[in-house]
Amino acid sequence: MNKQELVDGDAVATGANKAATGEAIDAFICAVMTAVRKGDTVQLIGFGSFSTGARAARVGRNSATGAEV
Structure with a gap:
């Protein structure tokens, strides 16, 4: 699974749009890296x-x- 597939799957599961889901995943990755x-x-x-x-x-x-x- 790549990042885009993760965004797509989470967007479908939560009912949120892909842009918001992508931003949330980016924020999570940034927090872990920091x-x-x-x-x-x-x-x-x-x-x-x-x-x-x-x-x-x-x-x-x-x-x-x-x-x-």
Whole structure:
């Protein structure tokens, strides 16, 4: 499901117009992104958890030469 399919499905389910539904979904996404950027974890029971994670550095390779990047 992509964002437009989500907007369409929610608009049908709630009876709201697609523009208002799209704005509500955009506001939700913005709120989650803002909280995660601040370092918070967003947990929505039954939906998912959003947080930042640390990854170890890795060595990249040039696919043509095999040299480390």
